[in-house]
Amino acid sequence: MCAERTLPKFDTASAKITKEEGLILYEDMVLGRLFEDKCAEMYYRGKMFGFVHLYNGQEAVSSGIVKALRPKGDYVCSTYRDHVHALSAGVPAKEVMAELFGKETGCSKGRGGSMHMFSAEHGLLGGYAFVAEGIPVATGAAFQSKYRREAMGDPSSDSVAVCFFGDGASNNGQFFECLNMAALWKLPIIYVVENNKWAIGMAHDRATSQPEIYKKASVFNMAGYEVDGMDVLAVNTLAKEAVARARAGEGPTLIEALTYRFRGHSLADPDELRDPGEKEFWGKRDPIKKFAAYMTEKGLATATELKEIDQKITDLVEDAVKFAESSPEPNPSDLHRYIFAED
Amino acid sequence: MAETLMFNALREATDEEMARDKTVFVLGEDVGHYGGSYKVTKDLYKKYGDLRLLDTPIAENSFCGMAVGAALTGLRPVIEGMNMGFLLLAFNQIANNAGMLRYTSGGNFKIPMVIRGPGGVGRQLGAEHSQRLEAYFHAVPGLKIVACSTAYNSKGLLKAAIRDDNPVLFFEHVLLYNLKDDLPDDEYVLPLDKAEMVRKGKDVTILTYSRMRHHCTQAVKEIEKQGYDPEIIDLISLKPFDMETISESIRKTHKVIIVEECMKTGGIAAELVALINEQLFDELDAPVLRLSSQDIPTPYNGKLESLTIVQPAQIAEAVQKMMEDRI
Numbered sequence: 001m002c003a004e005r006t007l008p009k010f011d012t013a014s015a016k017i018t019k020e021e022g023l024i025l026y027e028d029m030v031l032g033r034l035f036e037d038k039c040a041e042m043y044y045r046g047k048m049f050g051f052v053h054l055y056n057g058q059e060a061v062s063s064g065i066v067k068a069l070r071p072k073g074d075y076v077c078s079t080y081r082d083h084v085h086a087l088s089a090g091v092p093a094k095e096v097m098a099e100l101f102g103k104e105t106g107c108s109k110g111r112g113g114s115m116h117m118f119s120a121e122h123g124l125l126g127g128y129a130f131v132a133e134g135i136p137v138a139t140g141a142a143f144q145s146k147y148r149r150e151a152m153g154d155p156s157s158d159s160v161a162v163c164f165f166g167d168g169a170s171n172n173g174q175f176f177e178c179l180n181m182a183a184l185w186k187l188p189i190i191y192v193v194e195n196n197k198w199a200i201g202m203a204h205d206r207a208t209s210q211p212e213i214y215k216k217a218s219v220f221n222m223a224g225y226e227v228d229g230m231d232v233l234a235v236n237t238l239a240k241e242a243v244a245r246a247r248a249g250e251g252p253t254l255i256e257a258l259t260y261r262f263r264g265h266s267l268a269d270p271d272e273l274r275d276p277g278e279k280e281f282w283g284k285r286d287p288i289k290k291f292a293a294y295m296t297e298k299g300l301a302t303a304t305e306l307k308e309i310d311q312k313i314t315d316l317v318e319d320a321v322k323f324a325e326s327s328p329e330p331n332p333s334d335l336h337r338y339i340f341a342e343d
Numbered sequence: 344m345a346e347t348l349m350f351n352a353l354r355e356a357t358d359e360e361m362a363r364d365k366t367v368f369v370l371g372e373d374v375g376h377y378g379g380s381y382k383v384t385k386d387l388y389k390k391y392g393d394l395r396l397l398d399t400p401i402a403e404n405s406f407c408g409m410a411v412g413a414a415l416t417g418l419r420p421v422i423e424g425m426n427m428g429f430l431l432l433a434f435n436q437i438a439n440n441a442g443m444l445r446y447t448s449g450g451n452f453k454i455p456m457v458i459r460g461p462g463g464v465g466r467q468l469g470a471e472h473s474q475r476l477e478a479y480f481h482a483v484p485g486l487k488i489v490a491c492s493t494a495y496n497s498k499g500l501l502k503a504a505i506r507d508d509n510p511v512l513f514f515e516h517v518l519l520y521n522l523k524d525d526l527p528d529d530e531y532v533l534p535l536d537k538a539e540m541v542r543k544g545k546d547v548t549i550l551t552y553s554r555m556r557h558h559c560t561q562a563v564k565e566i567e568k569q570g571y572d573p574e575i576i577d578l579i580s581l582k583p584f585d586m587e588t589i590s591e592s593i594r595k596t597h598k599v600i601i602v603e604e605c606m607k608t609g610g611i612a613a614e615l616v617a618l619i620n621e622q623l624f625d626e627l628d629a630p631v632l633r634l635s636s637q638d639i640p641t642p643y644n645g646k647l648e649s650l651t652i653v654q655p656a657q658i659a660e661a662v663q664k665m666m667e668d669r670i
Contacts, residue, residue: 075416109449118448125415126448133435136405140412140420147418151394152365161412177405184400338446339485341453341508 003205004281005212007258008226010234012294017233022291022300023309025067025232029059029288030313032084035093038317039083039100043267047325048100052114055084057230057262060287061194062088064235065162065255068243075123075161077138080115082127085164090122097320103327110330111338123159131165131199132172135191138163139178142189142252160246161189168199170213179254183220188246190239193256194229200265201273214256222252229259230285233294260285344525349494352526353383353459353515356501357421359530361391364419367505370397370406371423371460380425381461381520407433407458411440414456414510421505424460427514428474441510442485454485457504459513463554463604464641464652466518473641473648475605477581480512481614488582489535490514490553494524496579499533507535514581516554538585544574547662548592550615551602552578558655559602565659571666581611589615590623597628600661602653607635629665634658 017025036054043052055062058081066076066088078085086096091107099106100114107119115129125141128134141161148157169175170193182189193213197204205211217224223245228234235257242253260282264271295301337343347355361367368391369384375398378385388396399406407430410420424430430437441454464473480486487509491497497515504511541556542563551559556577566573574592578584593599599619601612612633619631634653642648 077412106449108447108451111449112447116447118451120448120451125412126444126452128440130435130439133408133439136408136436137412137415137440139405140409140414141416142412143409144413144416144418147368147394147413151368151392173402174405174408177400177402178409180400181402181405181409338448338450340487341445341455343450 005258007228010228010231010237012233015233015237017236019300022295025063025236026291026295026301026306027309027313028063028067028088029232029291030310031087031093031316032059032062033288034313034317035083035087035096035320038321040263040267042100042321048114049102050113051080051266051268052100053081053266054263055081055261057282057286058194058196058259059084060232060235060291061192061229061257061259064232065190065192065239068236068239069160069162073123073159075125075138075141075159077125077134077141077161077163078117078127079131079134079165079169080127080129082115082117086117086119086124086127089119089124091117091119091124093316093320094323095119098324098327101324101327102329103324104330105323105327132169132174135163135165135169135174135178139182139187139189142182142187143185145188146185158247159188160243162192163189164192164194166199167193167195167197167204167213168202168207169193170216171207179217179220179222182252183222186249186251188249189252190242190246191252191254193254194259195256196259196261198261198265198274200269212256214254217254222254224254224256226256226258229257230282230287230290232287232291344527346523347494347526348520349497349522350381350383350520352494352498352524353501354385354387356498356505357384358387358390360502360505361387361395366417367419367421368395368397369421369423370399370410372399372401372425374398374423379423384423403429403432404436407436408440410456411436411444411454414454415452419455419505421457421459424458426472427460427462427476428471430458430476431474431479437480437486438483442483445485453508454510455508457501457511457513459501459504460515461517461520462514463516463518464636464648467643467645467648468517469643470640475636477514478605478610481582481611485510486582487511487535487580488514489580490578492516492519492553492556492577494522495526496533496539498526499531500535500579502532503535506532511535514553518554536580536583536585538588539577539579540588541575541577542573544572544596546571546596547573547598547600547665548596549573549575549600549602549658550578550589551575552581552611553604555602555604555653558653559658562655562658565656566662569659569663569666571662573662584615584618586618586622589619593619593623593626597626598665599627599631600634600658600665601631602634602658604636604652606638607633608638610635629668632661632665634661
């Protein structure tokens with residue numbers, strides 16, 4: 001069992017969110033949770049295949065970060081655990097579900113699968129299945145933003161890239177190489193480490209000489225912060241500051257969100273190594289329950305309003321399943337399509 | 344017409360494409376202030392600035408991945424591999440992301456990027472700097488692979504590669520940078536997928552590429568002395584092969600020798616032989632002959648190194664054997 005770190009304190013009074021913003025965050029987290037629960041159900045019913053990695057427990061990170069971006073024009077880059085990042089980025093749930101069903105109507109037209117969600121329309125640069133390989137790609141998207149402004153003379157170019165990855169990726173060379181380049185060139189990018197303490201069966205403390213990942217930013221002269229990844233308000237508040245800094249040309253930020261996955265690494269993982277006490281500790285810190293309590297206590301929403309959102313999302317996820325089930329599979333005659341740009 | 348060395352022809356191609364399209368930029372080790380290890384980008388940073396001639400830290404996998412990200416979001420990166428062998432360190436980004444991502448994304452994105460630089464066996468550079476990489480990358484779906492061989496074709500092909508909407512691996516050869524051609528004053532662009540007829544002939548088809556093209560032409564005098572008339576085709580495109588030009592020639596000569604610099608096992612010729620057998624078996628009067636480099640790391644010693652790659656005399660000898668039905 002990994003020792004628990006002292007979670008950074010967040011003063012909710014500094015959050016200052018409106019009712020609308022709060023409801024957006026709440027709805028997005030509920031969507032992430034209910035979508036993934038439905039995936040587990042569909043996987044066990046034989047409707048989806050391969051490796052399926054669920055995001056339960058980490059919703060505050062995806063919602064808190066991505067909802068700090070513009071709905072259009074910014075970029076999100078993900079990992080193999082990418083369904084919920086795709087949803088937060090605005091990819092319709094039915095297209096993500098259809099992708100998982102391997103259907104032509106999926107966001108990657110059934111060619112990608114669980115670990116390869118893409119949507120050019122929503123700035124989703126993709127789910128990258130090999131650990132850390134998305135970090136350079138996101139860095140390139142951030143470079144593009146700076147390039148358009150400075151080398152092509154387009155003053156309106158101020159897009160920001162967000163790059164999600166896990167604690168395991170923070171030991172990979174691409175992480176260090178890209179932090180160096182992003183800081184060197186002051187790229188508009190936010191690196192978000194979702195430290196859920198486990199890289200499959202490798203406890204973070206067993207893999208990492210300095211487990212406090214956010215501290216690694218300092219050696220690159222980059223801003224680095226840790227945040228309670230189970231607190232969407234804390235994540236969102238920090239993300240807004242990082243996005244503003246990136247957009248102003250002040251460079252990258254490394255955010256380490258301390259979080260936990262409520263399920264195994266994938267649906268094929270027997271999850272035998274994690275201590276029940278650890279799971280219980282984090283289970284009690286459910287980010288959705290925490291934020292629902294905050295919303296009602298602060299008078300930002302009533303319990304009835306939140307229930308209505310829960311119902312709306314339940315229906316939306318059901319519709320996504322119906323859409324996926326009734327969608328056609330890719331046409332076999334298109335087997336070789338999309339190899340080259342002309343196809 | 345202006346007499347131009349190959350490295351300058353490549354520089355002109357880069358310069359012209361950068362002037363034509365502001366989304367084109369070059370990145371890699373020492374491409375900016377230093378001007379590239381073979382001076383292909385010399386002084387271009389003075390004209391286009393440090394962002395468009397981006398000197399990168401020595402982090403091949405990461406800067407190749409960055410180029411993929413820039414390409415996904417609308418730029419046209421040209422990566423210079425200081426030595427193409429260094430790209431082994433970037434194999435993941437080139438194979439998984441440059442090569443496969445368009446397909447995996449269901450056509451969401453295109454990846455217009457060029458990866459160019461010096462490859463091949465030089466003069467006693469040692470094994471790591473004397474790689475024959477084309478076969479390593481040959482199986483990766485989604486990549487186009489091109490090998491230039493003259494000052495003239497290097498310029499026209501590089502311009503085409505930069506304009507192409509797909510990832511193109513563009514092999515130059517470390518020993519060919521000082522070849523000269525009179526280049527046209529007017530702009531020209533050559534097709535990436537067309538083989539080049541080097542010498543018309545009727546007796547035997549010799550398929551080759553890159554530096555081995557010149558070993559083949561050096562062998563011609565000897566072959567003519569033997570009384571034979573070889574047809575020499577420079578493949579140019581290693582993926583896909585220009586099977587139209589290849590089959591037209593084979594239908595005429597019915598005999599094929601492939602001369603390559605890459606290793607025999609799993610090489611370019613291995614793939615070509617299989618295709619020729621599949622598509623043109625009935626046209627062949629003899630089994631296709633492969634002249635490849637040895638399946639060994641390139642040795643440093645000069646004598647051993649020259650034994651590693653195919654020499655002109657071996658080509659002439661192979662033609663004679665084939666024509667005398669000794670194969």
